[in-house]
Amino acid sequence: MPDDRSTVRTAGAVGVPAGPPLLASRLTPAVLPRPVVLRPRLARMLDEGVTSPVTLVRAPAGWGKTTLLASWRQAVTEADPDAPAPAWISVEAGDDSDRLWSYLAAALRSVADPGADPAATPVPDRAPRPDELEVLAAALAARERPVVLILDDLHRVTDPAALAGLEFLLRHTEQRLRVVAAGRAGLPLAVHRLRLAGELTEIGPGDLAFTADEVADLLTAHGVAVPAAAVERLRGRTEGWAAALRIAALGLHGQPDPDRWISQLGADQPEIAGYLREEVLAGLDPADRDLLRRAAVTDTVCAGLAVALTGDGDAEGRLGALAADAGLLHPDGGRPVWYRCHPLLADLLYREVSRLPAEEQRDLHLRAASWYAGNSRPADALRHALVAGDWTRATDLFVTGWPELAYDRGGRTGPVPAPPPAEAVSRDPELALACAAQRALDGDGDAAHRHLRLAAGHARALPEPRRSRFARLVVAVELTLARLADDPEAVRAAAARLLATRPTAASPTAASPTVEEPTAVAEPAVVEATVVEATAGRHALVAPDGGATVRADDPRAGTRDDADVRAVAGTASALLALDAGDLAGAASGFAAALAAARSAGRPRTELVCASRWALLAALRGELRAAEEAARAALALPPCQGWSAQLDCGYAYLALALVALHRDQPAEAEANLALAASANEEAAAGAVAGWCRAYLRGDEGDLAVAHRLLVEARSRWSGRGGELDVRLRAAEADLHSARGDVATARDLANGHPESSAPPLAVAAARVELRAGDPRAAARLLPDWSAPSSADWPLPVRLEAALLDAVLAARSGDGRRAGRTVEQALDLAAPDGYRRPFTRAEPGLRDLLAAHLDSGTAHWPTVSDLVRAVEVSDGRGTPGVPVAALDEPLTERELTILRYLQSILSNVEIAAELSVSVNTVKTHVRNIYRKLDATRRRDAVRRARQLRLI
Secondary structure, three states, X not given: OOOOOXXXXXXXXXXXXXXXXXXXXXXXXXXXXXXXXXXHHHHHHHHHHOOOOXXXXXXXXXXXXXXXXXXXHHHHHHHXXXXXXXXEEEOOOOOOHHHHHHHHHHHHHHOOOOOOOHHHOOOOOOOOOHHHHHHHHHHHHOOOOXXXXXXXXXXXXXXXXXXXXXXXXXHHOOOOEEEEEEEOOOOOOOHHHHHHOOOEEEEOHHHHOOOHHHHHHHHHHOOOOOXXXXXXXXXXXXXXXXXXXXXXXHHOOOOOOHHHHHHOOOOOOHHXXXXXXHHHHOOOOHHHHHHHHHHOOOOOEOHHHHHHHHOOOOHHHHHHHHHHOOOOEEEOOOOOOOEEEOHHHHHHHHHHHOOOOHHHHHHHHHHHHHHHHOOOOHHHHHHHHHHHOOHHHHHHHHHHHHHHHOOOOOOOOOOOOOOOOHHHHHHOOHHHHHHHHHHHHOOOHHHHHHHHHHHHOOHHHOOOOHHHHHHHHHHHHHHHHHHHOOOHHHHHHHHHHHHOOOEOOOOOEOOEOOEOOOOOOOOOOOOHHHHHHHHHOHHHOOOOOOOOOOOOOOOOOXXXXXXXXXXXXXXXXXXXXXXXXXXXXXXXXXXXHHHHHHHHOOHHHHHHHHHHHHHHHHHHOOHHHHHHHHHHHHOOHHHOOHHHHHHHHHHHHHHHHHHHHOOOXXXXXXXXXXXXXXXXXXXXXXXXXXXXXXXXXXXXXXXXXXXXXXXXXXXXXXXOHHHHHHHHHHHHHHHHHOOOHHHHHHHHHOOOOOOOHHHHHHHHHHHHHOOOHHHHHHHOOOOOOHHHHHOOHHHHHHHHHHHHHHHHHOOOHHHHHHHHHHHHHHHHHHOOOHHHHOOOOOHHHHXXXXXXXXXXXXXXXXXXXXXXHHHOOOOOOOOOOOOOOOOOOHHXXXXXXXXXOOOOHHHHHHHHOOOHHHHHHHHHHHHHHHOOOOHHHHHHHXXXXXXX
């Protein structure tokens, strides 16, 4: 191949005329941009990928696809100079079958085996005939080493038939052809077939995104020094997008305040805007671009919202294509799917929206407000109504939806709504409260307080019952501000003041609620004087002439004020209890608030309470109730989209804990992955770490399990309570399992609450593992006492099974059997398995003996016996130690399992709906095959062979 990168003429196969001149620049990668940042993790992915037939690198423009493949090709060549470099083809727009095959021919010839006759690989210079393809496939299959072919910008091939020959070769070269293809969207390869066949490795935008370390390396390579926190902000703003990072690295040169420059990075940066317009948006269908632009008025979009914004009934299909093919949208994986744009692209699109006529912009925001209001998203509806300047709608949304606003997470982006005109606030002071709530959710506490002060100036002119309702709304906004400021004392005080505004049960009418006297007054808030006066002096107030009154048909005249107040204040108190480690108080608080939220019809508050109550129920060991509550929470409408991911995370975490106790590790792992959004909160993060520690410990990786437990305890450090005790007990168990008895004793005994059941059980287990069963029996708390009913059920089960093992070791087999049966009774309603499968050595023999002596749970016990064998490393269930001369049939195996029970042949026949003679015939065959003469001998022999 010539070095001048000008042109090269194809040689042609034997009997085939030479083709037209080819550009050498398309057969080798372009010169890499300098400086190049090495990314070993991606190189490893490509190294592993080329062990399979096809590796697909798919991402929008600017994600570094070409740079990655070129640098990887260079590294592969340098690592083995004697081997041919991977063949390279840069695909161009307009390449038809003949033109593409001209370059394929040249590329394949360039990687011929050293010393081989070029004619041995007959590659035609135009689209090959079927017979030519077969000859070529045979030649490639006979090669000594695989051929690696890199196809860059494969999305430019618009005719799928152009690659028909290449796909034929992939199927018939015995995997001696390895294709690495890069492109943006709509790649013409048979991706689905390759994926299902396990012949595809995929590298997408998530993989190509720069990590924080890689961003730091890139900035260093460009000679730019910024603080570590600024590096993380830059990565967050760009989401690791290579092109934006390189533009930023160049733009940071000479900046006096790099940190501030990074915080302001957006689509107003000319280079970024130009790249997005020319490389990302220019090739889109006009309808797709219009959809993206209209959707930019929202943070995230789903099909229903997109239809509302565009009027396009095909919006769902367009969104899916823009995500799957173009990679321009990121789905959240929920149902329905919510999508979001890259922050910089969203910024550019919104700038385009802001240049639309004012009426068109207002119409988009009103459409969004209407859709959100009808789909249980009051915070989003309020924002768009305020941006649109629809003051009446904004006020109505706030007054009717304030309970759902109180626990919204906020953090939205977009334009700041303009302040409403003075006359609108004077006419409707609740409008100022709506603005305060919106600014609070946007994180602008100062602006929220200004709106509160403005609202307070109009409060005195309001008539009853509107004035009492106004006081309630003021406190609701203050509660939201306190919660978002993470001020527990302020939250507690605001919740108390909110409860003090509850309408009494003896309200004259639903539209004219009276209010209880405040039971406590916290430190003065912005408008506390207004609240106190409105709640204490309500009967002396007379509506002034001309004052607004609440109409009977006013949508703001709710009849559920009492339930709303109880739901919001109760949720606030329960969240504080959970964060402080008071699990019992939190559980009862969430239960009461959940009932109030359901009564008031507030699904968003219901989700907050139900998801956390589910986790607390799982921690208490109420697995069935926890599972039902978690699944009900996940079925609520607010689970749609990013706004409720944290709350849904609690529900998934509850399901993970349920799966863990039922010894379903794969399901537990899957739910832990879905629960990741909740890990930022202390309780959820600690429980998730605890679950992962158990899973790693069950796999035998005790070092990783210990690290995870230490991290979980550090997440919960300083909060104390039951969760701290159980984390400490888990760590003591882990240390004793590793043989570190001294540390285990310190953890179990060196704690103010060492007498707490979890620590006492852990202390007993430590002594048993240390070889002192008497000390273990002395430390083990009485799990059968009436007071033990208040213990978490997993702790009670562990104590019972430990007691059974100790009884068996002391020779009291009868008590051991009774104890095992009682533990099975406790475990059965919720489906517990882990306390049995992960119990102390010796439990398997106890369970096996229990089958002989008779049990009401014999199918469960039979299954547990085999499961304990696996956890003890004794073998695989169902795999005999020695094969029988004549194996048992499926029906005989079924009857053999019944033989473990105390059921008679008549009862077994009734269970299986067969005749007694049929059962007797199968039993005789079982005895003959197992060389047994009676039932007990047959069962014992079957257990030795791991048949049951």
